[in-house]
Amino acid sequence: MEKSKKTDMSFIVSMNDDLLQNILLRLPAKPFAFASCVNRSWNIVCNHILSRPKLVSAFSRNPNQLKAAQEVLDKALSEPIRPDFVIANMTSGKMEETLSLITKRVGSRVPVVVSLVGGVLGKEACNDKAGEVTLYDEGPQSFAILLTVGYLPGIKVDVIPVIQAKEETEAMIGDRFVMDIRNFVSAVSDQAAPACLMLFGEGTYATEPIIRKLDYAMPPETIIVGNQKGEFLHKRANESRNVQLPHKDESRVLAGLIFARDRHKPIQAGRVQFHTAISRGVSSVDLSYKVANAIYGLPKCPATLMTAKRIGEAEVLNGNQILDDIEANQLGNPLKEPGLYIGVIKRRKYYVGLEQKPKIMSSLVFHEVTGADEQYLLVSGAGIKTCDQFQPYIPDLKVAEASLSDVSSQLRNIVSKPNKREVVGGFVFAGIGRGESFFGRLNADSSPFLENFPELRFGGVFCDGEIGRSLSGEEGEEKEESCRQRCLHVVSSVYLIVSYACS
Incomplete structure (x- = not known):
């Protein structure tokens, strides 16, 4: 019996590389890992399979x-x-x-x-x-x-x-x-x-x-x-x-x-x-606003209450007025709830560690509109500042x-x-x-x-x-x-x- 085992092992070790590779290719991951440790020749074939x-x-x-x-x-x-x-x-x-x-x-x-x-x-x-x-x-x-x-x-x-x-x-x-x-x-x-x-x-x-x-x-x-x-x-x-x-x-x-x-x-x-x-x-609605006032919610459930002005206008709009304005621009089509977002351009200074000169980067960040009333528009998330500009987006x-x-x-x-x-x-x-x-x-x-x-x-x-x-690049924007x-x-x-x- 011992002689038969030695003969079988000798045959397995002496197999040519093509036959050996054909066998090893069929192994699951764990037996394959064990096979790669049999000897140097087997390890080379295994490495070739995993090239x-x-x-x-x-x-x-x-x-x-x-x-x-x-x-x-x-x-x-x-x-x-x-x-x-x-x-x-x-x-x-x-x-x-x-x-x-x-x-x-x-x-x-x-x-x-x-x-x-x-x-x-x-x-x-x-x-x-x-x-x-x-x-x-x-x-x-x-x-x-x-x-x-x-x-x-x-x-x-x-x-x-x-x-x-x-x-x-x-x-x-x-x-x-x-x-x-x-x-x-x-x-x-x-x-x-x-x-x-x-x-x-x-x-x-x-x-x-x-x-x-x-x-x-x-x-x-x-x-x-x-x-x-x-x-x-x-x-x-x-x-x-x-x-x-x-x-x-x-x-x-x-x-x-x-x-x-x-x-x-x-x-x-x-x-x-x-x-x-x-x-x-999503696609953008052809309206642009500037944040007039932003109030943050609790850190564990970040949300922002805000009012806004249309770009180039002085009137401050409350939450209901902003939604009415967007809906009117949609040719009277009712807005689906949920499904309205604002894309806020956050132009901020950034640096890492002890960098001497902070650099300015503009990021477009989406916030879902979750509610509105006669005072504020309520959106998810935080980090919105007064004078940030935004556009509405819809699915x-x-x-x-x-x-x-x-x-x-x-x-x-x-x-x-x-x-x-x-x-x-x-x-x-x-x-x-x-x-x-x-x-x-x-x-x-x-x-x-x-x-x-x-x-x-x-x-x-x-x-x-x-x-x-x-x-994303927008036409008509300044170079920076x-x-x-x-x-x-x-x-x-x-x-x-x-x-x-x-x-």
Whole structure:
């Protein structure tokens, strides 16, 4: 019997590389990891198999949270992969249990983010069919979990959290977050900034100014995407504990999944690229206002009471008058509630740490209109100042459909023949107001992927406050105002696409 075992082992070790690769390709992630440790020859074959990046997503509607998590983990780890990061998005349930299960399956060295969201989209683990689950359409009792596992050779990944102490201001934690990101990048990369930031926010008052500071501090080539409002747990790479709860005088604000190019693998790092595309879902009403007075609400539930003047006019309008003015400009069409937003141009001075000269940056930030009376217009969020200018915006299906077509074209351009690139994965941050209820059809936000890459295992979430870095220029503006940063969107979908240079 012992002689037979030795003969079998001798045969396995002596297999030619082509046969060995064909066998190893069929292994799930964990047995594949063990196989890579057999000997140097096997390790070389395993490294060859994993020479290309992978971004695998799968979701489950199983109402049993534990079984659903097992299903998506089994699907994502059913092929050879060495996870560089894991993201789990849930519509409800206990995040601690999911984080613990993921860590048990992928190991303690892998950074993980678990978040609660308003819905998920992608392909189901059980049948590979495209689908979506939103709390808006299916009710708060529905459950779904989406798992995304990534392997990006040449890219270093970790989670950096923003935890706010009771005495800390938004400026202080924003500076610390920027410096933590820069320190991580300088430790692992020859680049000055990360290639991509994926953000998961708690929806506190502090998230918006931090995101705008990131927009200021990071160079234009850094991709910034994410979800501004939600709940999250995280585990950093090599962190021993599964869950780190904040101190009683601290609160979670944000977690950033940081993607930096590895200085030790410059060739592989250059082959992986991140791209963004944005499908807008609102159009502006042809009116411009200036804030006459702004009163803030409570920090834990940020809101602003305001009055305004039309640009060039002296009369101060109360909340009801502003709504009447907008409705009249809509040719008498009644405004849908909810669904009215104001886009505020916030022209602010920015600096990080001990920078000597603050710089001015203009950001377009959306605030939802939540009420009005004979005194004030009530909008969500804070940070609005007297003399800020704004325009009304309303959801627009025609704009959204046309914009989806543009996104589909952008995806096709990524893999055009001269570029010799291959799309290996994608992730969508879609506004919670979209989905079937907005488009009147299923899988609209998935369509750019389904039309161009039907076999791609993409994923995405429906969220309240999608983040996507973009620029908007308005005709007739002065030169210094012509470039308005726009990181925060409404009724839009932000697409993160990962591509790979094939040659």
